[in-house]
Amino acid sequence: MTPAVPATLERPHFIGIGGAGMSGIAKILTLRGARVAGSDARESETTAALRALGATVRVGHDAAHLDERASCVVVSSAIRDGNPELVAARGRGIPVLHRSEALAALMADRRAIAVAGTHGKTTTTSMLAVALRTLGLRPSYAIGGDLDTPASNAEHGEGELFVAEADESDRSFHRYAPEVAIVLNVELDHHATYASMDELHASFETFAERIQPGGTLVVNADQEGARKLTARLLGREDLRLVTYGEADDADVRVLAVTPTGTGLSSEVTVELDGRRLTVPVSVPGRHYAHNAVAALAAGVAAGVDATELARALASYTGVRRRLQPKGEAGGVRVIDTYAHHPTEMAADLAALRAAASDGGRILVVFQPHLFSRTRELGAEMGRALTAADASVILDVYPAREDPIPGVTSRIVADAVQGPGTGAHTGLDRDAAVRLVAGMARPGDLVLTMGAGDVTDLGPEILAHLAAPSSPPAQGG
Known part of the structure; x- marks a missing residue:
């Protein structure tokens, strides 16, 4: 083109x-x-x-x-x-x-595949874009995170397909008119935009109504919010619904997720149109395996051969900030994740627990993102961190918001009831780095977690692990 x-x-x-x-x-x-x-x-x-x-x-x-x-x-x-x-x-x-208007204009002359959902959009969009590129289909794509190098989050391709991440946070995904769309999950978030689940479901329903006549919506059969969305859309004659997941009634059914190698990858076995396929997944955890199945189902709906696409998904090797290994020092591995919603946090911690070495602990440096989200979900964030052996919780990253009186990271810390040393707050960034590096021992995993600038701490933690120069800081 x-x-x-x-x-x-x-x-x-x-x-x-x-x-x-x-x-x-x-x-x-x-x-x-x-x-x-x-x-x-x-x-x-x-x-x-x-x-x-x-x-x-x-x-x-x-x-x-x-x-x-x-x-x-x-x-x-x-x-x-x-x-x-x-x-x-x-x-x-x-x-x-608005940026979504610009993106919609770029997609207008392509066959668009839009990936939506509260969690997993960036990973799923990346998986599908990389697989299509591997197959020589030269897709265009726009992703909310870099694949590897800076500015690798987008590409102009000469092919007819355009894969894009569709953001629900400000309802901007209503501007797209894709041929194929994915809804990975529907959970209440972005509290400055949505006051209730009913508002959120109505927003996703509007997104689905924007799919071109005769187009396909690929939707999660396992997640409650997504199933409710499916129920709201049943009977639409101009929309083809394809469900995926472990549920018995899923159209693309996940039969097994098997860890491979050191546990930081897996293979997922699916049944699609009466055939069994194996999809290699380079990142750990059932949630990422399910993302790969969503990408498979969407690609097939767009006319890509299922067997070829399943193999091509093996070429996806991860995306920045999605359980991204940052390095190892002193026998301690440092990993970074964008997870900032309780569901994402719990899923990533479960995946790392399964991949941790025997006796190895998980130490988390977490940065809550947005005051409104911390006010509404801070206690759930703290309960998610219970799965870690110790947590260092930074101040709230404000992003686009002004502070809300009484809303601090203490809301998160007070809800943590984990083992070991529990949760630490009241530390600046340097003190947090010294504390977690001082706690870590060979075999442990250190996870920097959050959607803000906590990602910058990984290299600093590695430097302290390689050459410790001061005693651990003390936190509350």
Whole structure:
């Protein structure tokens, strides 16, 4: 396919261009020949990678950064109304697009596969994109996390398929009109957007209604929220429903998940259209095995051969921040995960427990993400951390939110009832690093967990493990 850029996107300016979702769209537009510019609060590997592709990227937010010739300004929901570049764009009459509108425009001339759900979107989108690429189908894709190197979260491909992560957090996934969609699970989150499960189900139902007539929705048969969504959609004559999971009534049924190697990978056996297939999965845990099955079902719905796709899924080797190994020092392995919702946290901890060496402990450095989420789910986060042998809990990462009086990481810590040394709070980042490195012993796993900048601590922990220089810090 010939690269195509809508006129509005010929000279886009991205506010927050280094963000996970924004950078991918900026990359695709750059590769399609658009004159991409943007700004971000700080320099990063991602902004450097975008510059190397030809984008103009400036650090800091200033009205002077906005070129008079910009055809539009692209923003995410994280950009506040008072941002000087956004204020300047509105003052000059430059069109302002939400990032989902830009992504929808890029998908319009492709056969789109959209991956939605409260958890697992990035992994599942990555699995399918990598497998399709391995099969030589040259897909385009936009993912909410890097596969390996910076700016590897998106690609412009010459093929007809476009795989995209569909975000429910701000209802922006209502803008997509895919041929095939996946709903991995439906759980209440994003409390600033949704006040109830009924609101959330209505939002996912709207997403499903946007699937093209005659298209397919692949939906989890095991998760309660997803099953309720399926029930709401039954009887739709223009929508094909394909369920997957371990449930007896699943259309694509998971028969077995078998750990392989050191336990950090597995093989999942499925039954699809009366045939048994084995799907290799490079990451541990039943939840990731189920993600691979969802990717398989969606690819098959788009016309890809099931046997070839099952084999190609073996080429997926993980994505940054999804149980990503960061290194080993002193016999201690350090792993990083984006998990920040209680369900994700519990699933990743269960997967690591199964993969841990005999006698090895799991030590977690956790950073709650968003004050609203901590207020509503903090106690559940703490209960999830009970599965760890010890937890160091950092202050809440605010992201786009202002503080809420009385909402602190203490809500999480007070709900932890784990064995060993329990939960520690009241530490700054340096003290947290020293504490967890001082506690760790050969055979242990250290897990940095959360959607904020806790990911930066992995290398620091490894450095302390390799050359301990101070006694462990004390926390409350």
